[in-house]
Amino acid sequence: MLIKNRPGWAIPESQATPESVFVNRRSFMAGGAGLIAGSALPQLAAAQGADPTLDLYPARKNTAYTLDRPVTDENLAANYNNYYEFGTSKDIVASSRRLVSRPWTITVDGMVEKPFEIGFDDLVRKLPLEERLYRFRCVEAWAMAVPWTGIPLKAFVDFAKPLSSAKYIRFETFLNPRIAPGQSQRWYPWPYTEGLTMAEAGNELPLLVTGIYGKPIPSQHGAPIRLITPWKYGFKSVKSITKISFVAERPKTFWEGLQASEYGFWANVNPKVPHPRWSQASEQVLGTRERQPTQLFNGYAEQVAGLYKGLEGEQLYL
Ligand code: MTE
Numbered sequence: 001m002l003i004k005n006r007p008g009w010a011i012p013e014s015q016a017t018p019e020s021v022f023v024n025r026r027s028f029m030a031g032g033a034g035l036i037a038g039s040a041l042p043q044l045a046a047a048q049g050a051d052p053t054l055d056l057y058p059a060r061k062n063t064a065y066t067l068d069r070p071v072t073d074e075n076l077a078a079n080y081n082n083y084y085e086f087g088t089s090k091d092i093v094a095s096s097r098r099l100v101s102r103p104w105t106i107t108v109d110g111m112v113e114k115p116f117e118i119g120f121d122d123l124v125r126k127l128p129l130e131e132r133l134y135r136f137r138c139v140e141a142w143a144m145a146v147p148w149t150g151i152p153l154k155a156f157v158d159f160a161k162p163l164s165s166a167k168y169i170r171f172e173t174f175l176n177p178r179i180a181p182g183q184s185q186r187w188y189p190w191p192y193t194e195g196l197t198m199a200e201a202g203n204e205l206p207l208l209v210t211g212i213y214g215k216p217i218p219s220q221h222g223a224p225i226r227l228i229t230p231w232k233y234g235f236k237s238v239k240s241i242t243k244i245s246f247v248a249e250r251p252k253t254f255w256e257g258l259q260a261s262e263y264g265f266w267a268n269v270n271p272k273v274p275h276p277r278w279s280q281a282s283e284q285v286l287g288t289r290e291r292q293p294t295q296l297f298n299g300y301a302e303q304v305a306g307l308y309k310g311l312e313g314e315q316l317y318l
Contacts, residue, residue, distance in 0.1 A: 149211030189257035
């Protein structure tokens with residue numbers, strides 16, 4: 001697999017803008033504008049064309065989640081992406097800038113006390129954000145380690161008030177071939193969908209991610225909100241979520257719809273279960289020349305192994 005090592009100076013433009021606005025915001029405050037009530041900051045940021053959630057970053061660090069390896073260089077992570085809506089290569093940063101992430105509405109429906117729609121900027125201020133360091137493992141056998149900021153999915157589930165009869169949670173991405181050229185390729189089962197069991201959704205690990213490296217998440221990583229499930233292969237981590245549904249039946253996921261024999265519903269990381277076309281025994285760590293041994297559940301067995309008791313008959317690792 002081709003892994004691009006970009007020079008350190010090749011900072012993508014998408015990263016530069018929020019940074020400079022962030023710095024401006026600090027000097028603005030220091031110059032007396034601190035008299036402006038904190039709640040006016042989002043409007044101020046929006047007026048400057050900046051991300052209206054900038055004031056929420058960096059969020060409180062949850063130090064319970066530690067790494068066994070260095071954090072991946074931000075520029076590497078930001079320039080080696082999978083986002084098929086914007087192209088099948090890893091080089092989709094420019095194309096992904098066409099994503100219009102404001103206004104952004106999330107529909108919550110299915111088996112809930114009351115279905116509702118909520119604007120992303122409202123949601124992100126209703127539930128607590130925290131930063132966690134997580135390992136990330138793609139099914140293609142590359143890996144990274146990054147600081148994600150997000151809302152624990154568990155907290156979102158409580159907020160959504162699902163009925164006790166709900167068995168699964170289904171996530172759906174936007175559908176708009178006018179901005180996402182990949183969605184004109186009719187052989188893919190668009191829109192991108194993913195799913196978890198309610199037990200998985202109630203685990204401590206899944207995050208609804210809104211930020212990365214202490215800043216709002218840029219388009220190529222799935223702005224404005226995506227899922228991260230660090231014990232599963234990366235394709236479960238659906239980007240740019242517009243709809244969250246609580247359902248009784250196991251949802252058919254995007255990759256399952258495309259190639260069920262290679263990409264299943266569970267997709268838990270396991271070094272001993274090869275992908276039908278390659279080994280999963282080791283992983284290429286982005287930014288290094290090293291291969292590391294793959295860990296069962298990507299190193300999160302302590303937190304998640306219990307979820308799969310009694311499910312041994314399922315294809316848990318595909
Ligand atoms: N979500 C959407 N909507 N579209 C995609 O193509 N690719 C998945 C996942 N989420 C994908 C997606 C895959 S295969 C991976 S490995 C991760 O996003 C990559 O996340 P990153 O680009 O932020 O590293």
